[in-house]
Amino acid sequence: MVRVLFDTNVLISAAYSQGSVPHKVLEKATKPPFQPLICETNLEELRKICKRKFPHKAAQFEQFITEVLSFVEVIPVPPTPHPDEEKIRDIDDRPILRAAIEAGVDILLTGDKDFLESTITNPKIMTAIQYVQIQEIE
Numbered sequence: 500m501v502r503v504l505f506d507t508n509v510l511i512s513a514a515y516s517q518g519s520v521p522h523k524v525l526e527k528a529t530k531p532p533f534q535p536l537i538c539e540t541n542l543e544e545l546r547k548i549c550k551r552k553f554p555h556k557a558a559q560f561e562q563f564i565t566e567v568l569s570f571v572e573v574i575p576v577p578p579t580p581h582p583d584e585e586k587i588r589d590i591d592d593r594p595i596l597r598a599a600i601e602a603g604v605d606i607l608l609t610g611d612k613d614f615l616e617s618t619i620t621n622p623k624i625m626t627a628i629q630y631v632q633i634q635e636i637e
Contacts, residue, residue: 503528504536504599505571506609507544509627514563515553521627524608525567527634535571538598542573574602589613606630 505513505525512521528535537545542564549560576594583600584593592613599607604622607614614624625633 500534502604503606504604507541508610509608524627538574540594577601586617
């Protein structure tokens with residue numbers, strides 16, 4: 500199984516636009532050999548950001564969250580920091596990396612520059628578009 504963790508910004512894009520690349524990637528990740536994951540922090544952020552930025556679409560986002568929770572595994576955030584967390588500038592993103600490492604995630608999909616510009620190689624960090632390009636090659 501290829502374990503793919505979806506960062507909050509990818510989930511928001513997938514929820515907001517069903518024809519978007521993030522939405523297509525999320526759909527693809529529901530089928531073997533992929534196992535889609537989100538961490539507890541992603542879920543909390545998703546609800547908080549949707550409430551703040553998209554209050555007029557609250558019902559749409561809650562329906563999306565309900566659907567996502569039917570097929571993704573929600574992984575916990577371990578309490579103890581991981582040494583690689585120091586490579587992430589934004590301290591709010593560090594628990595997401597910690598959860599990904601602890602859960603043995605293969606790929607972390609994100610649009611967040613703090614992740615993308617880090618030197619972390621495990622898990623592999625990429626955008627949804629990069630993920631699609633690699634999948635077309637393999």
